[in-house]
Amino acid sequence: MNEKTLHTLEFGKVREQLAKYTSFSAGRELAINLEPLSDIAQARRNQRITTEAVRLLSLRPDVTIGPARDVRELVRRAELGSVLDPTDILQVLDTMRACRVLRDLIVRTAERGDLDLLAFIADGITPLPKIEQEIERCINDDGQVLDSASPALGKIRVNIRAAYNRLMAKLQQIISSETYARALQEPIITLRDGRYVVPVKRDFQGALRGIVHDQSNTGSTLFVEPLATVDLGNEWRQLQLEETLEIERIMRELGALIASRGEAIRTNVEIVADIDLALAKGRYSIATHSIEPELVEPRPKVPTPSRPPDNRERRADEGRRTKDESSEGSIALESIRNPKSEIRNPKGLFFKNARHPLLTGNVVPITVELGERFRMLVITGPNTGGKTVALKTVGLLSIMAMAGLHIPADVGSRAVVFKDVFADIGDEQSIEQSLSTFSSHMSNIIGILKRADRDSLILLDELGAGTDPQEGSALARSIITHILEIGALSVCTTHYSELKAFAFSTPGVENASVEFNVDTLSPTYRLMIGVPGRSNALAIARRLGLTHTIIERAKSFIDPDAQSVESLLEDIRGAREAAHTERGTIEQSRRELDRRREELDRKLAEVDDIKARAAEEAHAETQRELQALRDELRRLRGRVEAGLTATSDDALTSKWVQEAQLRAQELDKQLSVRATQQQKKARAQRSRRHPKEEESAQPHLFGPGDTVFVRSMGAEGDVLSAPDKAGQIEVQVGAFKMRVPMGDVTLRRTARAASAARESASTGSMGRYATTAPVAPPPLEYDFRGWRAEAAIEEMDRRLNEASLAGMPFLRVIHGKGTGALRKSMREYFRSHPLVKEVETAPVEQGGEGVTIVKL
Numbered sequence: 001m002n003e004k005t006l007h008t009l010e011f012g013k014v015r016e017q018l019a020k021y022t023s024f025s026a027g028r029e030l031a032i033n034l035e036p037l038s039d040i041a042q043a044r045r046n047q048r049i050t051t052e053a054v055r056l057l058s059l060r061p062d063v064t065i066g067p068a069r070d071v072r073e074l075v076r077r078a079e080l081g082s083v084l085d086p087t088d089i090l091q092v093l094d095t096m097r098a099c100r101v102l103r104d105l106i107v108r109t110a111e112r113g114d115l116d117l118l119a120f121i122a123d124g125i126t127p128l129p130k131i132e133q134e135i136e137r138c139i140n141d142d143g144q145v146l147d148s149a150s151p152a153l154g155k156i157r158v159n160i161r162a163a164y165n166r167l168m169a170k171l172q173q174i175i176s177s178e179t180y181a182r183a184l185q186e187p188i189i190t191l192r193d194g195r196y197v198v199p200v201k202r203d204f205q206g207a208l209r210g211i212v213h214d215q216s217n218t219g220s221t222l223f224v225e226p227l228a229t230v231d232l233g234n235e236w237r238q239l240q241l242e243e244t245l246e247i248e249r250i251m252r253e254l255g256a257l258i259a260s261r262g263e264a265i266r267t268n269v270e271i272v273a274d275i276d277l278a279l280a281k282g283r284y285s286i287a288t289h290s291i292e293p294e295l296v297e298p299r300p301k302v303p304t305p306s307r308p309p310d311n312r313e314r315r316a317d318e319g320r321r322t323k324d325e326s327s328e329g330s331i332a333l334e335s336i337r338n339p340k341s342e343i344r345n346p347k348g349l350f351f352k353n354a355r356h357p358l359l360t361g362n363v364v365p366i367t368v369e370l371g372e373r374f375r376m377l378v379i380t381g382p383n384t385g386g387k388t389v390a391l392k393t394v395g396l397l398s399i400m401a402m403a404g405l406h407i408p409a410d411v412g413s414r415a416v417v418f419k420d421v422f423a424d425i426g427d428e429q430s431i432e433q434s435l436s437t438f439s440s441h442m443s444n445i446i447g448i449l450k451r452a453d454r455d456s457l458i459l460l461d462e463l464g465a466g467t468d469p470q471e472g473s474a475l476a477r478s479i480i481t482h483i484l485e486i487g488a489l490s491v492c493t494t495h496y497s498e499l500k501a502f503a504f505s506t507p508g509v510e511n512a513s514v515e516f517n518v519d520t521l522s523p524t525y526r527l528m529i530g531v532p533g534r535s536n537a538l539a540i541a542r543r544l545g546l547t548h549t550i551i552e553r554a555k556s557f558i559d560p561d562a563q564s565v566e567s568l569l570e571d572i573r574g575a576r577e578a579a580h581t582e583r584g585t586i587e588q589s590r591r592e593l594d595r596r597r598e599e600l601d602r603k604l605a606e607v608d609d610i611k612a613r614a615a616e617e618a619h620a621e622t623q624r625e626l627q628a629l630r631d632e633l634r635r636l637r638g639r640v641e642a643g644l645t646a647t648s649d650d651a652l653t654s655k656w657v658q659e660a661q662l663r664a665q666e667l668d669k670q671l672s673v674r675a676t677q678q679q680k681k682a683r684a685q686r687s688r689r690h691p692k693e694e695e696s697a698q699p700h701l702f703g704p705g706d707t708v709f710v711r712s713m714g715a716e717g718d719v720l721s722a723p724d725k726a727g728q729i730e731v732q733v734g735a736f737k738m739r740v741p742m743g744d745v746t747l748r749r750t751a752r753a754a755s756a757a758r759e760s761a762s763t764g765s766m767g768r769y770a771t772t773a774p775v776a777p778p779p780l781e782y783d784f785r786g787w788r789a790e791a792a793i794e795e796m797d798r799r800l801n802e803a804s805l806a807g808m809p810f811l812r813v814i815h816g817k818g819t820g821a822l823r824k825s826m827r828e829y830f831r832s833h834p835l836v837k838e839v840e841t842a843p844v845e846q847g848g849e850g851v852t853i854v855k856l
Helices: 003-008 011-019 025-032 040-059 072-079 086-110 116-122 129-138 151-176 202-207 227-260 262-287 311-328 387-402 435-451 469-486 497-505 537-544 548-557 560-641 654-689 691-696 751-763 789-805 821-831
Strands: 190-192 195-201 210-215 221-226 294-296 349-354 366-370 376-380 414-416 420-424 456-460 489-494 509-517 522-529 707-710 715-719 728-733 736-741 745-749 781-783 810-814 838-841 851-855
Touching (some): 003 011, 003 420, 011 025, 011 262, 011 387, 040 086, 040 387, 072 227, 072 262, 086 129, 086 227, 151 195, 151 221, 210 227, 227 262, 349 387, 366 522, 376 497, 387 456, 387 489, 435 469, 456 469, 497 509, 781 789, 821 838
Parallel strands (some): 294 414, 376 509, 456 489
Antiparallel strands (some): 190 195, 195 221, 210 221, 707 745, 715 728, 728 736, 810 851
């Protein structure tokens, strides 16, 4: 990519913004030198890496390269044999740690998200734990060489501390002695030139013999090293020199160790720089609200230039355009051309609501396409209206996409990976138009036309400006025709009205304009493809108050051909606006119809719900009545079979029980009829709403051997017979046989599955409470007065299981009052039993504390 284009499109400023998101010098260097790539495979890979970086930042917002530094120069010095300082070696250590931690973090996070490329890059980092451990053994985090760095260093430092203590002891003895008290300026020990001295008065210099190392500013005090401590000081100083040599030897060894893995360390730094750049791209994408664009190849087809259409063909062409605009409501007018010369590329450049990344504030987005329906876009409009910004946006976003950067646009945008991008963009508002300016532009354009090919993007600002309008217009048309013959994609801006008509009639070229609000006398910066820009000079003059006479006289001076072109363009614009208005009306009507349909569906659903709730309530009421009758019947049957009798009015007879059973069966029949009717209604409603779903639904036909759940009994049972005409089936629940409506049962297992389950149960291990169903209903009441607690609990263990299988709601257990021991033991047992729901004391008239009601 040529640097002039990158500078013209201000890609350098984008790179500088990107560099602010890097974390160390190597990553910043990559950001500053980022280049767009013409290899589509590599460009797509870089886009995926940026997308993965955004995903990584969303999963781990705290991800960072840590204290990593660009230590490649330090490694090079170590390879040359230089001795590194402890601080230099610590930088290498911190970098190796950071590389290892970053690698582990990305690889672990990749298991939770799609980070294949980042994980592959990070996996290239080579951990160097032995070097890390060796450096950590020798140097602490403050850069101090540890005593453990070598046995010799440890011994030397022990000797240094001993020599220092002997030297200090001797000096302390001297300054504390009465002999030298008058000679000393102060009883202190200080350091001069690495030697310990004491301050001696000049007048008493002979009282303390030694070596003078310094004197005070006034000369009245001499700093003397006593002769008694010279040998001790020499010994201490000699040991310090030995320590320095040993530390240098250790640093040399560590440097050699680093140099032995220098290539791996350099590679790790380069990989971390790549990851740092990827994270910077991800952060930049988040900050600019950007997306990953789809990348496509130019794949141009060389257009066949055709003659400009005559007036008859132009009018027919205009009619077809208006018709297409009205019927399809396209954002751009269709180019109705000669089919043989039509330029069609299924995937061209398409930026949806694109924003220039260097603009701040309220940026108006633009939507632009290029390369599918047309290969050249000619943008017209007033000065400062946004033409140049639109031109730069197309070029800059294309370069960003080729460089692996996300672009500030909406999802669905496409970018073309060009072989090269050329731009000739000037600032007409700040440059005085002259021959020299025209010459400069032409020199640039000549160079572009020599180098451009069918895989290039050409951006030309104010094409043909700076010279005679007639010649400039003719030259612009010729340049456009040549670019079409080359096959490159191109965007041009111009003021010439002739180019609007030329773009309208030339295959492969489309008009566009930046909108201008005449009422506010300001541009809206909206880019409208398919609509050429209009001349606003007379409209603006009228809006500012210029008289009607002057404006009309000005119109008379305008070339009639130019007026016809403007009139034609105005008609096209009016047709487009009418189509847009009509499309908006149709869309509003469609939304209103959708709203009314949804409201009607909602009301129908509410009616169906009301009907369903009413049916369910009626069904539930009937079920409650039937359940109450069945409970009463079950209780009375139990009392009769247990031989219990009631007094006077409550005398029970088998005849009464039979009559109650007949009443229950009659109520069963009524319930079955209601359930059948309700099911038919429900099926009819479902078939009206979902006919296909109703046709595919096949209800199960109950048959002997099926296992079902009887909702009214709250228990499972086996089906004994197929449904009769009334829709009832015979079911055995425990020891009871009854006829129930099909609406009251739910299939649990088919006959085959139920048979397999029974066979498995008969051959397998039985649960603690599983047993065969009794042939006769168990009694409702048990008397354990006089029993031992263990025996009574053992008996109730079997009785509770029988009662549960028979579907009995509760049992009465008589244990008497006595000492209360039997009552306490049995109630504790009942409360912990899985088949017992509740335990309560019987009413006083039914035995009080001597009787326990066990609800199952």
